[in-house]
Amino acid sequence: MTVPATVAELVRQFRANGRIVIVGASLAGLRAAEALREEGFTGSLTIIGDEPYEPYDRPPLSKQVLKGWVPADHTTLPRLREVNAQWRLGVTATGLDRAAKQVRLADGEQIPYDRLLIATGTRARQWPNPDEAALDGVYTLRSRDDAAQLQKALAAPPSRVMVIGAGFIGSEVASVCRELDLPVTVVERGSAPLVGALGGVIGEIAAEMQRDHGVDLRCGLGVSSLEGDSGGHVRRAHLSDGTIIDADVVVASLGSIRNVEWLEGAGLASGFWGVGCDAGGRAFDINGVVTDSIYVAGDVARSPHVLYEYQFLAMEHWDNAVLGAEAAAHNMVNLEPHYRPHLLLPGFWSGQFGLNIKSVGVPPFGDEIVFTQGSVKERHFAAAYGRRGRIVAAVTFDHGKWLEYYGKLIEQSGPFPPPPPGWDQPPDMKPIPAEFPQPGVPTAIPDVVLTGHDPSERAAEFRPRRR
């Protein structure tokens, strides 16, 4: 038998009889399962999810569900095809034994695999003080249960809602509160809402928009503590400037934490920023060497992106989950040279205050911004982000149809400022600083250190962080 024939036979056998385990039963896990079957994989497929629900869609949770228009349990994702899988729902994966090729579950069971897909996503960062976080009326918003509980609390109705953190989720919650005619205070540590994602120039516009809609927005401030009544229900928040705000619903929207703890000790390149993988979704081990049997997709995946100087990007976007899962699934049942890269131009949207904010590319990669179309005053515009003379991202407020134009320019490394799109140009098209916050100082010691002195022994070792 020639070598290529052997390889072809291996692929055929694996597709017929292999065992694939997917950890994570959300959008990425489901679409990966469907794509595997689509690719002709007929072996055994197991999908493990820590929530008791079938895969559901998250974007409606912070909008339709909170408004009370759609019940939280109506968000189950549509199925594109039969996946014929063993579903293990409501059980958490607690460990990975790569030597034995087994996933360990919380109920003690070990699930063997030939190939594994890690799609464990992220979870909401909880309010850091556990006693205060446990008060009735304190919520986060990530899961279906979170949305159902928060919706109920908003419908009560509360006398005032306090939102901590003005990222996308916090801003969307504030927007829903105003639509429900609820008084809402938003406290944001940064200089304006959405600053981390879109910079200070756009942040100022978002701040104005929130205030115009009656949000009591307080920037440059933190919440130092939450105070409950004798019944254990939250009643007020103490801000870092000494102000006290009465509120009986508090939503902590403090960003997300990647679900990587279960991989501790498995020897993969996993940590705070996610699980490192190549552009084909193949996980890196702790030494930075690509694995053959472990793949990553969705929010928890972190891979180098050609357009952004091969920096490792983790993208918490809907289409990243879908397309990353499809690429990983394809690569799981094929071998070189038939691997497919996942080279998405990142993009997200957020509906808030009756307005659609969309973006392509990676705005924080840029340091300058220029308004290219429409009118900021009317909140109907497009703006491009640049870095060293190249366009790297664009954002639109109710101007989404033009995003494709900017997307093409970004993909082709077009110049910054970009060529005028020839329509509806603002009078001033001078680039200005985009005002992203300085990258933070290192917040923790590294998890991984080098061992060995001899080049042949040199390797990396995981050093568990003291929490």
Add this chain to the structure above:
Amino acid sequence: MRIAVDLNRCQGYAQCVYLAHKDFRLTGQEALTYEPNPDDERRLQVERAAAACPVQAIVIDRLDGAKGSATS
């Protein structure tokens, strides 16, 4: 029936709103919200809405009569 909308792709053409106004709504000019779990009675309207979307952003259950049980 179950649907999801790829709101990355959605550009607010609003064809779905015209064809199935019970299940698709625009907030403002561009921001679409939708009923992810429309009544089966409205399947025809929803399918028409999905077919009419210029960017094909509406994802519909493709399992026949899908209850989509977790054991499928």
